[in-house]
Amino acid sequence: MNVNGTAVTGYDAGARLLDVIREHLGLRGTKEGCGVGECGSCTVLLDGEPVCSCLVLAGQAEGREVTTVEGLASCPAGARLREQLVDHQALQCGYCIPGVMVSATAHLSRTEEVTEESVRTAISGNLCRCTGYTKLVSAVLTAASDTGAHS
Amino acid sequence: MSGRILLSAATESAADRLCATARPVAGGTDLLVHGLDAAPVNLVDLSRLAGRRRPVSRLPNGSIRVSATAPLSVITSADVPVPAALADAIAEFASPQIRNRATIGGNIANGSPAADLVPPLVVCDAIVGVRGSGGRRDVPIGDLLVGPGRTTLAPGEWIEYVDLAPVHHSGFRKLGYRRALAIAVVSLAWSWTRPGSGPELADVRLAAGAVAPTVVRCTRAEAALRSLRPDDVGAAARAIQDDITPIDDLRASAHYRAGALAGLVCELPMVAAHRGGKTERL
Ligand SMILES: Cc1cc2nc3c(=O)[nH]c(=O)nc-3n(C[C@H](O)[C@H](O)[C@H](O)COP(=O)(O)OP(=O)(O)OC[C@H]3O[C@@H](n4cnc5c(N)ncnc54)[C@H](O)[C@@H]3O)c2cc1C
């Protein structure tokens, strides 16, 4: 598989993608919250689509593109979103944020008309125990208006 | 090391061969949650089959063939629309991340009485395309459901597709604790035709989830629901009580489930009217 554009080999195909990312590759941005698909803190992009890496076997990602939160820095929507999250002071403990960033960046980069409702749906698989979502949503909306995607 | 071996099925016939000795995994959204440690060492990855065929296609007899190994998000963005009941169930299913992985085949095979995709399949008279190294068979969805976690799939068999009858009016609703990531406390799918322009109904199908050991077809309520007039709807809400055998569990009591399902039946006229012209989604 390619992770953030770099070819990766020598991993255990029967392990969870999450463990390969964190342990084999040492990319610790991706978090494990629940391990059962409920919290979204392990979200990565698989061929551009958000998935829970705790529920994907590494072998299922073979030959595919995986993007983790670290890989978002090189994409314009990801960089803008990071700025807006900071400007809006949208983080508290921060544990959910890598997953939120992955889901929201995927949404920003393929949605023409970003609305509050579309953002809330896009991050509905990402639980945040701290912020109450309001600031997260406005940060994503502002990042969208920077790209002209916000209606 | 995990000690597991993941065999990738590149074609349907490879899947037939590999499933003879190993357990299938598609989206992994049930298997990795419930059974990875207990699962056999050898797993067959069915997730690569999805790209080989169109996720949704129309058959010459008018039925809609839906891939059982394609992720749900791929099914709803296909160019051939699926019946509204299935589209509704997918729209409310889990979360975007899970919809990008979870499949219809996994939802059926997992055998949960609360499986959200099964009531829509029942009201669309789904024929399930099952295959394995022993050959292929077409099974009506009702014949696959036995009890919690159990189906009539034989060892080595896997589900390739489901064929849905082209129903005219259909829909699905579930009651859960919240909109995303909620397992159904009760669910109800329906389909019918409207012979005239009035409230009369024909070919009514009702199926309920989380109120019996399997998803159940509610034939007594179907017989009572001759129209969307209040007296017929009331009779159906009473009759459905004899179609179900709900239990108490951590999500709700049996009593609550029975009442909530009656409520969903009573709201059918409102939901049907609200959809107006939109009902012809198929
Ligand atoms: C956070 C979360 C939320 C969820 N929310 C919902 C929800 O709202 N509604 C709902 O109904 N379910 C929900 N589920 C359960 C699950 O996502 C579904 O049942 C899903 O459809 C399973 O499909 P899968 O491809 O991921 O199955 P897998 O996990 O890959 O497999 C499940 C079982 O089916 C077998 N199997 C898989 N594919 C096939 C096939 N083609 N033929 C034969 N056997 C097969 C496997 O061997 C295994 O026993 C949720 C799960 C999670 C983790």
Ligand code: FES
């Ligand atoms: S750790 Fe994967 S969803 Fe919670």
Ligand code: FES
């Ligand atoms: S900031 Fe703490 S969980 Fe979201």
